Amino acid sequence: MLTAYHPQSSKQVFAAEQSSSNGPFFCPACGSELRIRKGLKRIHHFAHLPEKNCLYKGESQLHLRIKKQIYYSLLQELGTNVKDISLEKMIDTIRPDVLIEGFKKNIGIEIQVTPLTPAELIRRTTAYYERKIHVLWVLPFSATRFFAEDDGEFQPIRLKAFELMLYYMNYKTLFFWDDTEKLSESFIRVELGDVWQKPSAYYSIDWSTVIEFNAKKLKQKKMPIEIEYNLGLKNFKPVYAPPFPMPKSDYFLPKRFIMLKK
Ligand SMILES: [Zn+2]
Known part of the structure; x- marks a missing residue:
């Protein structure tokens, strides 16, 4: 800390x-x-x-570095236009890495470097909702995850279980921070879409019949559609999101207050 x-x-x-x-x-x-x-x-x-x-x-050095960078970046962006910007403030059972009070709403920033269980993600989301705090989950950005080594084009990425849940909670977007500050000195928004496995057909072992496989949507792989860099908090709006069942899972995404791009 x-x-x-x-x-x-x-x-x-x-x-x-x-x-x-x-x-x-x-x-x-x-x-x-x-x-x-x-x-x-x-x-x-x-x-x-x-x-x-x-x-x-x-908390890893990466986590601490991102937290420090976000804190100073918000101090610079928002300055005295908000009531308070604090680090690691305990609020009952939750403790946002950075808390911004009085920016339209109260906003908690949660930096998630290590995987979280989906159950803990749901618990914290509900705890923020009950305290009327809008939460912005931020993941560490890594260029090698998004761009193919050979041609630099977008490549499909495999989401961890809690990232997949965040993806649905945030209407198919995820937010990141680049600790190297090379690509972006503020928040990064990544919009992602489905990846389909191509249809295929094979002959059976005795060559008598053709076995066909239909195109299949991959569950945990997503393809970047758009990446936006250098988003300040001013580019975000607080949103209430209604509960809904997470597709292809047993989880139910709870009522939540989140931050999305304007
Ligand atoms: Zn402790």
Whole structure:
């Protein structure tokens, strides 16, 4: 985590502005004491002790880097036009990486670097909905995932289970952030479509009959249709999405407040 609770000042403090001698520091989610981690190459952060178990333990350097970049990018974009922009604020059972208060609505940004179970995605989506917070899920962008190595054209990508659920929750779009900041210095929107396996036909083993296979829609593979870079939060609108059953699955997508492109 980039921040921790500092009882001496009764405040949330940033790892980048603290040293271990100013401690102790505590996790606002589980209450355990945290160690400060600083280094030349690493993002300055607070870490749980190995034996502690916490939902917010062990965020990767990639996760911390994206969180830091999004936070400073939003500070720059929105500045004093919103009530508050905060990092890692605990709201009962949820803790958005970045929370923007008073931008039309309250908006929570959830960066998801490691896979999440579909059940946990549904739990958090509902928890945000009940607190009237619009949630924007952000995944790490990787050019090699979207572009073919040989010709640089779009290629089909295989979505993880929770990404497939997000894809349906967001009306067939996903949002990303490029931590290298080479392709985009703000949010990236990817619109995706179905991938079909071509129809085929084979002779049976004794050559007597032709066996045909119809064209088949692949479940977890999707093809990028359009990628838009450098979207600021100003390019998004808060949307209420009604519940519906997720296609070809047993899941039911709950009522939700999401952010979509205007
Ligand atoms: Zn904790």
